[in-house]
Amino acid sequence: MVLRDFLSKDLLLPELQARNKAEVLAEMVAVLALHMPGMDADAAFQVLKDRESLGSTGIGDGVAIPHGKLEGLERIALVVGRSVDGVDFDALDRKPCHIFFMVLAPEQVAGMHLRILASITRLLKDETFRGAFLSAGNKELFWDALNSA
Numbered sequence: 687m688v689l690r691d692f693l694s695k696d697l698l699l700p701e702l703q704a705r706n707k708a709e710v711l712a713e714m715v716a717v718l719a720l721h722m723p724g725m726d727a728d729a730a731f732q733v734l735k736d737r738e739s740l741g742s743t744g745i746g747d748g749v750a751i752p753h754g755k756l757e758g759l760e761r762i763a764l765v766v767g768r769s770v771d772g773v774d775f776d777a778l779d780r781k782p783c784h785i786f787f788m789v790l791a792p793e794q795v796a797g798m799h800l801r802i803l804a805s806i807t808r809l810l811k812d813e814t815f816r817g818a819f820l821s822a823g824n825k826e827l828f829w830d831a832l833n834s835a
Contacts, residue, residue: 689805690833692764696721699767700828702786707775711735711752714765714788722763730756730790744777748820749810753789753803755796762798763790766832768820784820785810 699717704710711734719727733754737743744750765788772782787806791799809815815831822828 689764689802689809692762692802693766693832694721694764695825695829697763697765698825698828698832699765699786700822700825702767702769702773704769704773706773707738708735710750710767710769710773710775710783710786711738711788714752714767714786718763718765718788718790722759725756725759725763729758730754733790734788738776742776742778744775744783745807745810746777746779746781747810747816748772748777748781748784749787749816750775750777750783750785751787751789751803751806751810753791753799755793755799756790757793759790759792761792762795762802764788764802768822768828785816 704713715727715730733756734752737754743752767786769784772784775783818831822831
């Protein structure tokens, strides 16, 4: 599976303004709602919050992968963000998160949802990719870093 097939330049947030976990989720859902007009943004936010209540999706090394399944969604949606300052996301290593991949999937696509999460996890274990991602100076370089993986 090629992760870039699920990416869109319009759904990149190279300069997240959020300062806490709820704000990160809200900011990412808001940009997705702009590009998926039929999506219920409130329901999406609640799905992500509910998932976080089970345990943080901050996996460590500055990375968080908030995710969930949303009823009524027609296709998998992926939003990618970066916080230069970092956000306390209750990560497993207790360090701030800088890299965020939000994945929302339709209820009926469990297998694809899991494959995307696995692909993201593999990608983010690559220190070279993480360095390029974090140092990209503008949206074009941010996009290039994502597409070079």
